[in-house]
Amino acid sequence: MPVAQRTLAELESAVRDIGDMSDVENRRATVAVTPAMAAGILPAVLTSIANAYPHIEIHMKEADSSQIIALIDSGEVDLGVDAVVKSSPGITREVVGTFDMVYVCRDEFREVRFGGTAFSAEMDWADIPAAPLIGMSAGNPMQQIIDQRLMDLGRAIVQREAFSHLLTIVALVEAGHGAAILPAFVLPMCARFSVQATHLRRPSDSIDVYVARKSGRTNSEICTIFTEAVTLKLRSLVNAAAPG
Structure with missing residues (x-):
């Protein structure tokens, strides 16, 4: 079955x-x-x-x-x-x-399939590429966790586009407007788009x-x-x- x-x-x-x-x-x-x-x-x-x-x-x-x-x-x-x-x-x-964070982008990584989405096994937060990030709204608690983790790693929080709906963010990633850090429960939604996702480990946030x-x-x-x-x-x- x-x-x-x-x-x-x-x-x-x-x-x-x-x-x-x-x-x-x-x-x-x-x-x-x-x-x-x-x-x-x-x-x-x-x-x-x-x-x-x-x-x-x-x-x-x-x-x-x-x-x-x-x-x-x-x-x-x-x-x-x-x-x-x-x-x-x-x-x-x-x-x-409870879900880990994933890095969603159009770049090529070592791929594992999740539905229609290319899913790389994992990467460290410190290895996130210096590409523009599409974010959730600043008041979103999930975005606040992401921003704090990036700040802890010495990554500047640059001006970026922000959206309330995760579906919009994934669609913009597919269209080449940037990458995104999102909770892994978006993976079934990502399967509808030509994007790739990678687990973020070390440190682990959920x-x-x-x-x-x-x-x-x-x-x-x-x-x-x-x-x-x-x-x-x-x-x-x-x-x-x-x-x-």
């Missing part, structure tokens, strides 16, 4: 074992996700849940990272998925995946992905199923992207 089909089957098998969904009130949930999560992770998760439980509904609401906490707090959504979910009063966060919900709210079966399905999907990405 092809890898993609096997992973989907594993997701479906996992979610079937979590709950019987007998509570009518727990058959619908809305999840806020960023464009990167919507493009690279959530489609397979939603498909697996729909196949295992065709009588439940999970609706996806696309939102910027800065909006997710407010959407959860207001009750407009039940859950949020993102790597930039800050600790906030009244919000419970659960880590569902980004956590969270599922967040309102504290004190009963965690319904559907929310449990969704969280477990996301965890399994992200674990499969970590294993697929591991160098070596």
Whole structure:
């Protein structure tokens, strides 16, 4: 069985074992996700849940990272998925995946395939080429980690283009506008573009992905199923992207 089909089957098998969904009130949930999560992770998760439980509904609401906490707090959504979910009063966060950083570019490296993306095993942060970097917005916690690491290595943070959406950044890398340092959960998205990615090691930095919900709210079966399905999907990405 092809890898993609096997992973989907594993997701479906996992979610079937979590709950019987007998509570009518727990058959619908809305999840806020960023464009990167919507493009690279959530489609397979939603498909697996729909196949295992065709009588439940999970609706996806696309939102910027800065909006997710407010959407959860207001009750407009039940859950949020993102790597930039800050600790906030009244919000419970659960880590569902941890990812290294990758250097994404058009240059030639020793290649390992990840879907359609050329994926080099690894490189040190100190060996990042002195090429223009396309960044995330300065207020993005992931970009702040990247900038701090570059500063620790004595690399000047030069003026660069900055964008909110990771999909835009990868597209600009493919078009030759520069390189980017991004969390490895972008690899499924990168597979749609003619780019190459390399694990950044020594020193190692990682980004956590969270599922967040309102504290004190009963965690319904559907929310449990969704969280477990996301965890399994992200674990499969970590294993697929591991160098070596």
